Amino acid sequence: MNFDALMLEMAVALLALLILVADLLMEPGQSRRKLGYLAIAGLTGLLLVSLGRYGMQGAFFNGLFLQDDYALFFKQTFLIGAILVCLFSLDTVDNLPHSRAEFYVLLLFAVVGMMILASANDLITLYVGIELMTFSFFILVGYVLCETKSTEAAIKYLVLASAASAVMLYGMSLLFGIAGQLSYNALAKGLTASPALIVGGVMVLSGFAFKIAAPPFHMWAPDVYEGAPIPVTALLAMGSKAAGFAAMVRIFAEVFPGTGYPWPLLLLLLSGAAMLVGNLAAIPQTNLKRMLAYSSVAQAGYLLTGMLSGGFAGVKGVLFYLMIYVFANVGAFAVLTAVSRHRNGETIGDIAGLSRKAPVLAVVMTVSLLSMAGIPPLAGFVGKFFLFSSAIDAGYLWIAVLGFVLSMVSVYYYLNVVKSMYLGAPADDRPFEIAMPVRVTAVFAMAATLAMGVYPGPLSQLAETAAKTVFK
Amino acid sequence: MIGLSHYLLVGAALFGLGLFGLLTKRNLIAVLMSIELMLNSVNINLVAFSRFSATDAAAGQVFSLFIIAVAAAEVAVGLALAYAIYRGRDTVSVDEMNWLKW
Numbered sequence: 001m002n003f004d005a006l007m008l009e010m011a012v013a014l015l016a017l018l019i020l021v022a023d024l025l026m027e028p029g030q031s032r033r034k035l036g037y038l039a040i041a042g043l044t045g046l047l048l049v050s051l052g053r054y055g056m057q058g059a060f061f062n063g064l065f066l067q068d069d070y071a072l073f074f075k076q077t078f079l080i081g082a083i084l085v086c087l088f089s090l091d092t093v094d095n096l097p098h099s100r101a102e103f104y105v106l107l108l109f110a111v112v113g114m115m116i117l118a119s120a121n122d123l124i125t126l127y128v129g130i131e132l133m134t135f136s137f138f139i140l141v142g143y144v145l146c147e148t149k150s151t152e153a154a155i156k157y158l159v160l161a162s163a164a165s166a167v168m169l170y171g172m173s174l175l176f177g178i179a180g181q182l183s184y185n186a187l188a189k190g191l192t193a194s195p196a197l198i199v200g201g202v203m204v205l206s207g208f209a210f211k212i213a214a215p216p217f218h219m220w221a222p223d224v225y226e227g228a229p230i231p232v233t234a235l236l237a238m239g240s241k242a243a244g245f246a247a248m249v250r251i252f253a254e255v256f257p258g259t260g261y262p263w264p265l266l267l268l269l270l271s272g273a274a275m276l277v278g279n280l281a282a283i284p285q286t287n288l289k290r291m292l293a294y295s296s297v298a299q300a301g302y303l304l305t306g307m308l309s310g311g312f313a314g315v316k317g318v319l320f321y322l323m324i325y326v327f328a329n330v331g332a333f334a335v336l337t338a339v340s341r342h343r344n345g346e347t348i349g350d351i352a353g354l355s356r357k358a359p360v361l362a363v364v365m366t367v368s369l370l371s372m373a374g375i376p377p378l379a380g381f382v383g384k385f386f387l388f389s390s391a392i393d394a395g396y397l398w399i400a401v402l403g404f405v406l407s408m409v410s411v412y413y414y415l416n417v418v419k420s421m422y423l424g425a426p427a428d429d430r431p432f433e434i435a436m437p438v439r440v441t442a443v444f445a446m447a448a449t450l451a452m453g454v455y456p457g458p459l460s461q462l463a464e465t466a467a468k469t470v471f472k
Numbered sequence: 473m474i475g476l477s478h479y480l481l482v483g484a485a486l487f488g489l490g491l492f493g494l495l496t497k498r499n500l501i502a503v504l505m506s507i508e509l510m511l512n513s514v515n516i517n518l519v520a521f522s523r524f525s526a527t528d529a530a531a532g533q534v535f536s537l538f539i540i541a542v543a544a545a546e547v548a549v550g551l552a553l554a555y556a557i558y559r560g561r562d563t564v565s566v567d568e569m570n571w572l573k574w
Contacts, residue, residue, distance in 0.1 A: 123533050131542045138549050148560040154567050155553045159503055159566075162546050163494055168485055169539065173532075175518035177480075180527035182535060257526035343567075451477040 003068035004057035008050055008075055009115050015042040016108035023101035036090045039104045043111075047079045054465070059121070063183055066121040071468035072200035073319055074118035074246040081238050081326045085410045088334040088441040089231035091341070093209060097146060107235065110136035123172045123182040125245055130211070133243055134161050136238055137205045141228040153227020160220045161210065165167075168207025170464040173202030185254045197259060205266060210289040210299045211244030213293075215273040223409070225293035233289055234333035239297045242322045243304060248268070249315055252307060253470045261414055264308050268399060271308070274301030279406040288346045290334055291413060292329075295372060298410060302403055306387040309394030315387030319463035324371065324379035324452050325346055331368030331445035335361045338434050338442075343427065348417060352424030357432035362421045364442040369414040379452035386460070389420045390410050479520035486513035500557070500564040504550045511543045 003010075019035050026032070050072060058067040067393040086104065091101050114134030120126040126341040138161070142154025144410055176182055178191030180198055191197055210217040225233045256263045278298025285291035307313035335354075336346055338361055343350040371380035384407065452459055486509055493506030505557040522532025559566050 124531075124538055126540070127535075133544075135545060135549060136544075138553070142553055145556050146560075148557070149571055151553060151556045151560060152473065152571055155500065155550070155557055156569065156572070158546070158550050159494075159500075159507070162507045162511070162550070166487075166490070166514065167508055169511065169514040170517065172535075173483075173514050174520065176518060176535070177521040177525060180521075180525060182528070182531045186528075190530060209477055226572050414538060452495075 002060050004056075005060040005119075008046060008053075009011045009119075011046050011049075012043070012108055012112050013116065015039065015046075016040075016105045016112070016305040019101055019108070019199070022107050023105075031094055032104075035093060035101050035104055036086055036093060039108060043083045043086065043108075044081055046084065047076060047383060048414075050079065050323075060278035062184065064122040064125050065116070065119050067119060069466045069469045070250070070319075071115075071119040071246070073463065074242060074322075075115045077242055077319075077323050078111050078118070078239055079324075080332070081235060081242070081262050082107060083349055084330040084334075084441050085231050085235045085447065088337055089229075091338060091435040092229060092231055095369050096144065096183075101144060103140070106136045106140050108429065110140065110235065110239065114239050114246075117243040118246040120247055120250070122174065123187075124253070127169065127172070129243075129247070130165060130168075130207075133240065134165070136231070137466055138241065140232040141224055141236070143229055143232065149227045151227075152231065153224045155172060156218055156272075157224045158245075164207050164217065165211035167203050168210075171200040171203025171205075171207065171304060175204065184254045188258055189371055191255065191259045198261060201256060201259075201261070201263065202266070205270075207264075208244055208248040209270055210239050210472075212248070212303070213274075213297050214270045214300045214304065215277040215297065218274070218277065218297045218300075221297060222290045222293040225240065225286055225296075226289045226446055227343070230289070230333055230337045233292075237292065237333075238322070238329045239328045240298060241303075241353050243297065244321060244404040249318060250470060251306060253310070253315070256443045257310060264310060267304050267307050268396065268464055271301045271399060272402060274298060274304060276301075276401055276408045277407045279413075280318050282410065286347050286349070286415070288348060288417065290353065291348075291417075292336075295410065295413075296329075298406065299372065302384060302387055302407075305391040305396070305399055305403060308396050308399065309390045311394070312394065312464070312471040313392070314387065314390035314468040316460065317383065317390050319466055320460055321380075321383035321455070323459060323463070324383050324449065326370045327381060327445045327448040327452070329471045331364045331442055331449065332372075334438050334442040335368075338432075338438050340428070341435075342432055346418050349424075349427060351417065352420045353426030356422040357426055358434055360439065361434065361442060364396055364446040365421060366418050367446045367449055369417060370411075371453070372423045373411045373414045375411070377450075377453045379449045379456065382456040382460070396440055430457070446449045476524040477518055482514040483513045483520065486516065498565050498567055500554045500566055501551075501554075503566060504547060504554070508543060508547065511539055515539055543566075549569055 088395035116129035144150045213221040306318040312335045371378035374380040374384040490509030520530040539565045
């Protein structure tokens, strides 16, 4: 058995257990900030280690679990996301009424689940990865037990996510019935055209659509994003989506193409629906978390266009876009954390006049939102360029046109926030305090968004190498 | 003679019942039970397939063991959250969970 293939997952899980034990050794009333720094340091170390692991191929336990560049790229995306989220959640965690250390532990376990998803090469591994990630999120979403909104969001997420995984499992059981085995390689060979395959495939696809929040399986996203603590929302928005895409791209690249049914057509419908619903429903939102939830539905639509071509060019776009989406997301949510600390709310009225109280944060928010809208020279533009050009090359011109038009629509609701920040009057004149970690995270995220927009070369090359391991 | 299709019919019926309960039940505990029904229908499918048609007979049974374990964890978290909701609002009716909308 090749334990080296599992190295990163085991290390993150051990880190989580270490924090759990260290928590027991500390005084009950003491601040758990040190454990947060420990998590950040551990994850950063692993990120550095993982940089040297490109080009390594390996499989664990008879191919249940694959190690390749594609999985590694996603794992780095998750690690970067988790590091930044830990960093700007330090103060939020300090103010939690109970069980502070467990926040980091659950966050790390969610990351382990995502990493397993990126490497899954078998339906069992896929299921275990999904559930490990989702269960950690159930608890994280409902973390503040005395806050009823948070609990309500968690129970909604639990019921809907469990129903979605039950549907997905039923689909998997049908695929297993046709092929007689569970590994992707065997499924690719064993799946024969039959009505059961259509039903099974559609059920599996709807499970993924739930994870990436694509309509008609997106209704959980606005409620859960609004109810969850902000750092959890940030991780949910990028981690759950990226992990869903990681598993979905692999299964659609390796298992389904040989079966002869037009699966890209379904993806096309999902993509169009996600862009339409996400962008149009975001317009009337006044709560920024809800607006970002609908905007993340729209982002899922843009990302799905990259899967239409079924070639490495589109998947390269997906990988690139997910990485820069992490930075845009972290920037926006870090600013929102500071605003929510100050005003105890996250509506468009709460952020009014931010430019006068915290000019740096207002700039970060503007850059993050415009990157999501795809305005050059920010990173979002380059990502959308990769995605839409791959769709046009594959002959799907109209979905690219739709995506372009709806991106322009999205500029409207993003700029509404910017307008409120720069032209609105502040709702109060208390001094605005920004915790140091939040400021560092926000500025770093903005710098990364700018840098990758101006100089996208290295990241796009890395994404291309990673995408090519799936499409040999 | 009872064959594969009988088991699959029971599985499909159970899945349909679970889905129906999920959509119509108003009590949170009943909703969680409906989800359990759906998961168990998957177990029936998997075990039946691995008995009758699979080339890798153990795979389906192992998968259903994983599902049973995960379903137990899900109920644990679900009931804990239901209790937290009950403490806050004195009800576990899903109709009352309408603080978050639009």
